Amino acid sequence: MQHVSPVREPLVTGGKTYHDITQDVCRQVEAKPNIRWMAALSVALFFLGIFFYSVYRTLWYGIGEWGLNKTVGWAWDITNFVWWVGIGHAGTLISAVLLLFRQKWRSSINRAAEAMTIFAVICAAMFPVLHMGRPWLAYWVFPFQNTFGSLWVNFNSPLLWDVFAISTYFSVSLVFWYIGLIPDFATIRDRAKGPIAKRAYALLSFGWKGSAKAWSRYETVSLILAGVATPLVLSVHTIVSMDFATSVVPGWHTTIFPPYFVAGAIFSGFAMVLTLMLITRVVFKLEDYITIEHIALMNKIMMITGSIVGVAYITEFFIAWYSQVEFEQYAFINRATGPYWWAYASMMTCNVITPQLVWFRRIRYSIPATFILSIIVNIGMWFERFVIIVTSLHRDYLPSSWVMFSPTWVDIGIYVGTLGLFFTLFLLFAKFFPVVNMAEVKTILKYGVDNGPTYTGHHGHAHQVAPAHQPVAPAIPASAPVNYNKHD
Amino acid sequence: MTKRFALGIFDDEDVLLHAIENIRAAGVKIHDVFSPYPVHGIDDALGIERSRLPIAAFFFGLTGLSFALWMQIYMLGFDWPMIIGGKPHIALPAFIPVSFEMTVLFCAHGMVLTFFTISKLYPRWKVPVMDVRATDDKFVMAIELKDDASELSRLTQLLRENGASEVNEKEMTQK
Numbered sequence: 001m002q003h004v005s006p007v008r009e010p011l012v013t014g015g016k017t018y019h020d021i022t023q024d025v026c027r028q029v030e031a032k033p034n035i036r037w038m039a040a041l042s043v044a045l046f047f048l049g050i051f052f053y054s055v056y057r058t059l060w061y062g063i064g065e066w067g068l069n070k071t072v073g074w075a076w077d078i079t080n081f082v083w084w085v086g087i088g089h090a091g092t093l094i095s096a097v098l099l100l101f102r103q104k105w106r107s108s109i110n111r112a113a114e115a116m117t118i119f120a121v122i123c124a125a126m127f128p129v130l131h132m133g134r135p136w137l138a139y140w141v142f143p144f145q146n147t148f149g150s151l152w153v154n155f156n157s158p159l160l161w162d163v164f165a166i167s168t169y170f171s172v173s174l175v176f177w178y179i180g181l182i183p184d185f186a187t188i189r190d191r192a193k194g195p196i197a198k199r200a201y202a203l204l205s206f207g208w209k210g211s212a213k214a215w216s217r218y219e220t221v222s223l224i225l226a227g228v229a230t231p232l233v234l235s236v237h238t239i240v241s242m243d244f245a246t247s248v249v250p251g252w253h254t255t256i257f258p259p260y261f262v263a264g265a266i267f268s269g270f271a272m273v274l275t276l277m278l279i280t281r282v283v284f285k286l287e288d289y290i291t292i293e294h295i296a297l298m299n300k301i302m303m304i305t306g307s308i309v310g311v312a313y314i315t316e317f318f319i320a321w322y323s324q325v326e327f328e329q330y331a332f333i334n335r336a337t338g339p340y341w342w343a344y345a346s347m348m349t350c351n352v353i354t355p356q357l358v359w360f361r362r363i364r365y366s367i368p369a370t371f372i373l374s375i376i377v378n379i380g381m382w383f384e385r386f387v388i389i390v391t392s393l394h395r396d397y398l399p400s401s402w403v404m405f406s407p408t409w410v411d412i413g414i415y416v417g418t419l420g421l422f423f424t425l426f427l428l429f430a431k432f433f434p435v436v437n438m439a440e441v442k443t444i445l446k447y448g449v450d451n452g453p454t455y456t457g458h459h460g461h462a463h464q465v466a467p468a469h470q471p472v473a474p475a476i477p478a479s480a481p482v483n484y485n486k487h488d
Numbered sequence: 489m490t491k492r493f494a495l496g497i498f499d500d501e502d503v504l505l506h507a508i509e510n511i512r513a514a515g516v517k518i519h520d521v522f523s524p525y526p527v528h529g530i531d532d533a534l535g536i537e538r539s540r541l542p543i544a545a546f547f548f549g550l551t552g553l554s555f556a557l558w559m560q561i562y563m564l565g566f567d568w569p570m571i572i573g574g575k576p577h578i579a580l581p582a583f584i585p586v587s588f589e590m591t592v593l594f595c596a597h598g599m600v601l602t603f604f605t606i607s608k609l610y611p612r613w614k615v616p617v618m619d620v621r622a623t624d625d626k627f628v629m630a631i632e633l634k635d636d637a638s639e640l641s642r643l644t645q646l647l648r649e650n651g652a653s654e655v656n657e658k659e660m661t662q663k
Contacts, residue, residue, distance in 0.1 A: 018524060019624060019625040022624045022625065143563060152563040152567065154564075154570075154572060155582065155583055156564075156572050156582040160586070161586055164585070164586045164590065164593075165585065168592055171596075171597070172592060172593065172596045175596060175600050176596075179600065179603075183524075186623045190617060199613050199614075202612065202615050203612065203613065204611070205615065207609055207610065208615075209615070209623075210523055210524060211522055212520060212521045212522075212527070212531070212536060214609075215523065215525075215530070216526070216530075217541060217603055217607055220542060221603045224542055224545045224595075225599075228592045228595050229596075242585075439524060439525040439526070440525065442524055
């Protein structure tokens with residue numbers, strides 16, 4: 001039997017049965033789109049329109065449409081790229097790292113978080129591809145023979161490492177996500193009434209039937225994928241940070257970057273997961289699955305990673321002083337007190353002070369407070385990348401080339417446009433795909449619930465569910481011997 | 489070819505696990521068990537061997553690593569050597585990131601494609617299932633019926649005794 005402890009909180013509240021889980025998750029997939037979803041999609045599509053128009057301007061008139069200049073050659077594009085990739089990392093952390101650590105609460109948020117990863121990486125990929133100027137030649141980043149007019153790619157370059165890291169990360173995340181979706185597509189397929197839905201979900205389900213052997217392999221595959229995705233997610237942001245760290249630009253050339261970027265990525269990613277989950281649980285009535293405990297736990301992860309980021313900011317400053325390199329020192333003094341002081345101040349306020357509020361239990365368990373904090377952290381993490389990139393570049397070694405950077409409307413259009421792209425994809429996902437991993441949530445249904453859905457006799461179809469939190473011995477059917485050793 | 493099955497429908501995983509043990513002990517061969525989620529302990533109860541997919545994954549990963557190292561060493565070391573930042577042509581530390589990523593890429597995709605192939609998972613328009621509730625909230629045990637008139641009633645009784653909430657007969661056309 002499952003180990004039952006009166007200390008553990010149930011992961012799913014509301015005394016659900018297996019069938020309730022299926023019903024609750026499939027409801028919005030099977031229902032006609034409601035007006036709120038249509039309204040949200042219209043807004044997202046409007047911003048997607050802005051994206052396409054800004055991209056058209058960029059491609060037709062060239063990169064000159066952006067606010068870049070000779071000194072600041074990287075600005076909003078790379079800021080947004082790092083911001084989006086970082087957001088994606090929380091999804092992999094939830095789906096892979098927390099799986100390895102056997103954090104069972106991850107089951108109900110895993111699906112949506114991983115969808116967020118995939119959509120965030122799609123948004124991120126737009127920026128380097130558009131910055132190429134001629135995106136139709138984007139395949140030149142891959143090692144092709146030099147009949148294309150150039151040599152082999154340079155395997156010593158972190159920008160090339162990024163190509164391999166991001167494409168591996170995207171494709172592995174996609175496959176990991178899809179493997180998890182297959183059993184749930186089968187559930188929808190077996191419930192589908194209309195011929196089109198039945199065919200479509202049959203195709204998507206890959207012929208899944210839930211046989212014991214297939215489940216056994218499924219679990220093995222999930223575990224190995226989690227095992228490879230864990231170092232992968234760490235490597236991706238490490239390599240992203242090396243885009244900067246391996247250069248000789250003061251303010252970028254620091255060994256602290258890889259761990260600092262990874263912590264920052266998880267920090268911002270959890271903020272985005274919280275923003276999305278707080279909306280999703282209310283819109284789709286999933287409060288029993290994404291409980292207040294989930295929110296508190298995610299807040300704790302945000303606090304830890306936020307504190308690591310805060311320590312990293314201070315360490316950077318200290319090391320700049322300790323290095324005795326005057327250019328390094330100037331880069332940091334200029335960050336805090338130069339013309340971009342307001343960006344630095346926003347970053348410090350949003351990323352260092354905000355997560356510390358989560359120490360208060362009342363804030364950690366408050367939905368409005370969490371929602372506001374998560375938005376503030378997202379803003380703060382955008383400013384972090386802006387500060388690192390633009391303030392390090394705009395005053396270089398030669399004072400005669402010192403400039404300021406200001407974005408054009410095309411820069412802003414592409415950025416808010418990717419938000420439109422992200423929410424369009426997320427809304428389509430939320431309507432047509434199961435937002436909660438039904439199969440996995442069914443495995444944790446009995447966790448912390450004494451006397452969960454239990455067999456009640458030969459003719460009893462109803463599941464008997466005792467109220468949660470009541471430390472009673474688990475009910476065992478008379479016909480079954482008790483000493484079954486189930487490995488959990 | 490059409491096969492007939494007796495389907496024992498169970499409501500609870502623990503009852504199912506005991507039933508599997510008792511029914512196998514009674515000398516009945518279980519064709520398959522369909523469940524809405526992975527039931528822990530069912531592999532031992534059904535005598536399913538541990539999957540060898542991890543071994544496959546390891547060799548896919550090894551292939552990826554070898555390929556990545558060969559590619560980088562061949563391209564930058566032999567095919568078109570270039571001096572980049574005064575580094576040696578074969579700068580192994582700089583090859584670590586791409587080698588790692590290719591290892592993960594080959595390992596993950598190779599293993600997943602193997603999983604799809606051996607489990608016969610591929611997109612298809614129609615999926616005949618034993619009982620549609622097996623992907624919702626029921627655990628379905630399928631036992632193949634040979635041509636024996638009394639077999640179904642005997643199995644029905646056995647399944648009932650072991651906690652099946654209902655027993656059905658199902659014909660399946662198999663390739």
